[in-house]
Structure formats: C-alpha cells, structure tokens
Amino acid sequence: MDWSVLREAGCDVRERVPLRDYTTFRLGGACPAIVNCREPAALAAAVRFLSASGRKYQLIGGGSNLLVADAGLDSVIVRYASETRRVTRSGSIIDVDGSTGLDDLAAFTAEQGLDGLVFASGIPGTVGGAVAGNAGAFGNQIGDRLVSATLMDAAGRLSEVKPGTLEFSYRHSRLSGSGEVLVSARLQLEPGNADSLRVERERILQLRRERHPDWRTQPTAGSFFRNIEPTSAAERRQAAGWFLERAGAKAMRVGGARVYEKHANIIVADAGATARDVLELSRLMADAVRRMFSIELAREVRLLGEFRARDESS
Ligand SMILES: Cc1cc2nc3c(=O)[nH]c(=O)nc-3n(C[C@H](O)[C@H](O)[C@H](O)COP(=O)(O)OP(=O)(O)OC[C@H]3O[C@@H](n4cnc5c(N)ncnc54)[C@H](O)[C@@H]3O)c2cc1C
Structure with a gap:
C-alpha cells in the first residue's frame, strides 16, 4: 500500500x-x-x-x-494520540483535541485554577479514549463535564453533538461501539483555586502510586473487570475487587500474568507474559467469583484481534 x-x-x-x-x-x-x-x-x-x-x-x-x-x-x-497537549481555555470552558493525554488535561486545568477534572489525574490514555469509555474515578466521570463533542464518522464526515446523544453511563458511551471518533471535546469546568487544585492533584497521584501499579514500569491496563451494577435502586455499585479479593484472586497467576498484590482487580504482565496468559488468568478470576458469589463479572478491558472462542466467552 x-x-x-x-x-x-x-x-x-x-x-x-x-x-x-x-x-x-x-x-x-x-x-x-x-x-x-x-x-x-x-x-x-x-x-x-x-x-x-x-x-x-x-x-x-x-x-x-x-x-x-x-x-x-x-x-x-x-x-x-499526542504527546503535546492541544487545549484552549475561554473562561471556564475548555476545548481539547481527543488526542491530548487525559492526565495532561487534568494538569492543565489544575494549573489554570479550573475545578472539575482533577479527579482524572493519573488516568492514562487520551481524552478521546476517556470520553468513549466515560472514564472516571472517585465518583466522577468525564461525561458529566461535556458540553459538546466533534465527532468523525467512518467516512471522515464531521458533526457536532450534545452530550445527551452520546448515551453516557458507567464506563460507557455510544462511541464504544459506533465506529465514530471523538475529534475534540468542549468541557465545562468551574472556577477554583489553583493552589488547592494542585494539592488535590498531588494527593490523587500519591493515592494512585500507593494503590495501583505504575503502568510505565509494570505493564497493566488498570481494572480488568467492571464494578458490579446495583441490583436495586437502593444499592450502590460494588467494587469488583472486593469480590475478587475474597475469592482468592490475589494468589492467582497464569504464566507471566498475575494479579497485582495490592489490588485484586488489576492484572500485571511480568516478563514473558502473553495476552493469552492474561485472558486465561481473567477467566480463573471470574470463575472464582462466580463459584463463591454467583456473580458474573464483565470485562472492562477491551480485546483487540483474534482470541480463541473459549477465551472470548470468559
Ligand atoms: C494504571 C491504570 C489505571 C487506570 N485507572 C483508570 C481509572 O481510574 N478510571 C478509568 O475510567 N479508567 C482507568 N484506566 C483505564 C484507561 O486508562 C481508560 O479507560 C482510558 O480512558 C482509555 O483511554 P485510551 O486513550 O488509552 O483508550 P484505548 O485503550 O486506546 O482505547 C479504548 C477504547 O476507546 C476507543 N477510543 C480511543 N480513542 C478514541 C477516540 N478519539 N474516539 C472514539 N473512541 C476512541 C478505542 O477504539 C477503544 O475501543 C486505567 C488504566 C491503567 C493502565
């Protein structure tokens, strides 16, 4: 070609x-x-x-x-994806290209004294990936900040849409399966204090350092399974890691893939690991939770490429 x-x-x-x-x-x-x-x-x-x-x-x-x-x-x-942040500010409104790193955007908003996105500090990936999967932490999610989005369809045509059309829910938007690309996003933030936001960002980064592997040195994709949806209006979403820990996941390993010692919902890939090891391990983890709690875990991490049918059904 x-x-x-x-x-x-x-x-x-x-x-x-x-x-x-x-x-x-x-x-x-x-x-x-x-x-x-x-x-x-x-x-x-x-x-x-x-x-x-x-x-x-x-x-x-x-x-x-x-x-x-x-x-x-x-x-x-x-x-x-871009290493350079492509973002502009107008009052409390931010326009950002989908290729910008989400953590870079969080750092920018804190420096600018704009409140509402500091929760995203330390989440890897791009703004586009974050909007597509409605990334979130500490009870916040990026979809709540969206005012409008520029999308590109599979033929390269651009359109501007309002957040209502993006069908945001927990770690989901219509972009997860529509084939459209989030080209850029307009986000609404609130005036805040730059010093307190910087302190808050540092606190979140420190929490992440304590609880999560550093993906730059320990290969991982973060939480492997989605948290468990409430079964009634009264219940809150429950952490998949809680069930996994009780089901003994922290002791599990397949080949070079193992469950992270500080978080039962995170798989890390040691030297020599294969994608197949990771998938097989995730199957054992889900089996253990099913046996102990009769709960079916759903994958948060997305598979790309051909996996064998048995693996994909896990
Ligand atoms: C250590 C670690 C910690 C993490 N912590 C969190 C967390 O706290 N909260 C959280 O929500 N996630 C977390 N994640 C998961 C991940 O960082 C997020 O899901 C992130 O938003 C994915 O963005 P990405 O650009 O890497 O997407 P990719 O992994 O590259 O792609 C994921 C999906 O998004 C789609 N996509 C990517 N870019 C676009 C675009 N521009 N337009 C439309 N679709 C697009 C892809 O087609 C694919 O389907 C963590 C991951 C790691 C490794």
Missing part, C-alpha cells in the same frame, strides 16, 4: 509494528500498519483515505484499556 498521501498529510505511518509498543499492557502481535495521527487534520486524512480504499481499520488512543491478541490483527490501526 502506498502511504505517501498520509505521510504528506502529517501522519506517521509504520508497517508491521508490534502493538505491544502501543499499549500499556505491552502485549500483542503486529498489525499491517499503524497510522499515528496527532491532530484532527491528520486524523481526517487517515480516516478518509482508509475508507476510500475500503481498508479495515481500528481506532486506538493511548492503548491503556486494551488487550491485543498475541497473533496481532489484520486491520490497520489508526492511533489518535
């Missing part, structure tokens, strides 16, 4: 690259090509080119919520 058009449009195209280099689990085989787009114009060029040539593609952001199959995948990967 001749990628020169995309390279001229500012995309960085690499062929036959292992996807482990693009996910925080650091697992997964190769794809035919990865098209790295840092800003909307490059993204539009990539989506339009691939759609016109009839080439299948999958979108990723920071790769922090993904488990990629060891065999890799057949489709091209479009990666919308």
Whole structure:
C-alpha cells in the first residue's frame, strides 16, 4: 500500500509494528500498519483515505484499556494520540483535541485554577479514549463535564453533538461501539483555586502510586473487570475487587500474568507474559467469583484481534 498521501498529510505511518509498543499492557502481535495521527487534520486524512480504499481499520488512543491478541490483527490501526497537549481555555470552558493525554488535561486545568477534572489525574490514555469509555474515578466521570463533542464518522464526515446523544453511563458511551471518533471535546469546568487544585492533584497521584501499579514500569491496563451494577435502586455499585479479593484472586497467576498484590482487580504482565496468559488468568478470576458469589463479572478491558472462542466467552 502506498502511504505517501498520509505521510504528506502529517501522519506517521509504520508497517508491521508490534502493538505491544502501543499499549500499556505491552502485549500483542503486529498489525499491517499503524497510522499515528496527532491532530484532527491528520486524523481526517487517515480516516478518509482508509475508507476510500475500503481498508479495515481500528481506532486506538493511548492503548491503556486494551488487550491485543498475541497473533496481532489484520486491520490497520489508526492511533489518535499526542504527546503535546492541544487545549484552549475561554473562561471556564475548555476545548481539547481527543488526542491530548487525559492526565495532561487534568494538569492543565489544575494549573489554570479550573475545578472539575482533577479527579482524572493519573488516568492514562487520551481524552478521546476517556470520553468513549466515560472514564472516571472517585465518583466522577468525564461525561458529566461535556458540553459538546466533534465527532468523525467512518467516512471522515464531521458533526457536532450534545452530550445527551452520546448515551453516557458507567464506563460507557455510544462511541464504544459506533465506529465514530471523538475529534475534540468542549468541557465545562468551574472556577477554583489553583493552589488547592494542585494539592488535590498531588494527593490523587500519591493515592494512585500507593494503590495501583505504575503502568510505565509494570505493564497493566488498570481494572480488568467492571464494578458490579446495583441490583436495586437502593444499592450502590460494588467494587469488583472486593469480590475478587475474597475469592482468592490475589494468589492467582497464569504464566507471566498475575494479579497485582495490592489490588485484586488489576492484572500485571511480568516478563514473558502473553495476552493469552492474561485472558486465561481473567477467566480463573471470574470463575472464582462466580463459584463463591454467583456473580458474573464483565470485562472492562477491551480485546483487540483474534482470541480463541473459549477465551472470548470468559
Ligand atoms: C494504571 C491504570 C489505571 C487506570 N485507572 C483508570 C481509572 O481510574 N478510571 C478509568 O475510567 N479508567 C482507568 N484506566 C483505564 C484507561 O486508562 C481508560 O479507560 C482510558 O480512558 C482509555 O483511554 P485510551 O486513550 O488509552 O483508550 P484505548 O485503550 O486506546 O482505547 C479504548 C477504547 O476507546 C476507543 N477510543 C480511543 N480513542 C478514541 C477516540 N478519539 N474516539 C472514539 N473512541 C476512541 C478505542 O477504539 C477503544 O475501543 C486505567 C488504566 C491503567 C493502565
């Protein structure tokens, strides 16, 4: 395939690259090509080119919520992620490209004395991935801050939508399955005190350092399973980690994949681990919770590529 058009449009195209280099689990085989787009114009060029040539593609952001199959995948990967934050402020309104890192955005809002996003401090991945999965922490979620979003459909057409159309719920939005890309987002924040926000951000980062593995040095995708939905209006959502801990998950390991010693809902991949080890371990974890509590855990981490049918049904 001749990628020169995309390279001229500012995309960085690499062929036959292992996807482990693009996910925080650091697992997964190769794809035919990865098209790295840092800003909307490059993204539009990539989506339009691939759609016109009839080439299948999958979108990723920071790769922090993904488990990629060891065999890799057949489709091209479009990666919308940028190391530079692409954000502007107008009063308490923030406009940010979906390629910007979520933690970079959280840091920016704290520096600017804008309250409402500091909860996202330390969550890896991009703003696009966060809106698509309605990322959240400490009872807050990014969807609650959205005023409008610019989306791109599979043919590269842009539209601006209001949050009501995005069907936000716990770790979900319509973007999780619609094939649309979150190009940019407009968020409404509130005036706050920059000093207190900086202190709050530092407190959250410290909490994360104490409770979670550092994905830069310990490959992981964070919580593997979703928390458990309430069964009645009176009940609150319950942490999957609570059930996993009681079911003995912390002692579990398959090959190079093991449950993190400080958090029973987090799998870390040690040297030599495969995506298959991770999936097999997650199956054992879910089996243990099912046996002890008759509760069916649902995966939060998304699978990419071909896994065997037995694994996928776990
Ligand atoms: C150590 C650690 C801690 C974590 N803690 C939290 C936490 O506290 N709360 C939380 O919610 N999550 C947490 N996560 C999970 C993860 O960081 C979030 O789900 C994150 O928002 C995923 O963003 P991403 O860019 O990495 O998406 P990816 O993993 O690249 O992709 C995930 C999905 O989003 C889609 N997507 C990506 N970009 C876009 C876009 N621009 N438009 C539309 N769809 C898109 C992809 O197609 C894919 O389906 C954690 C992960 C790790 C490793």
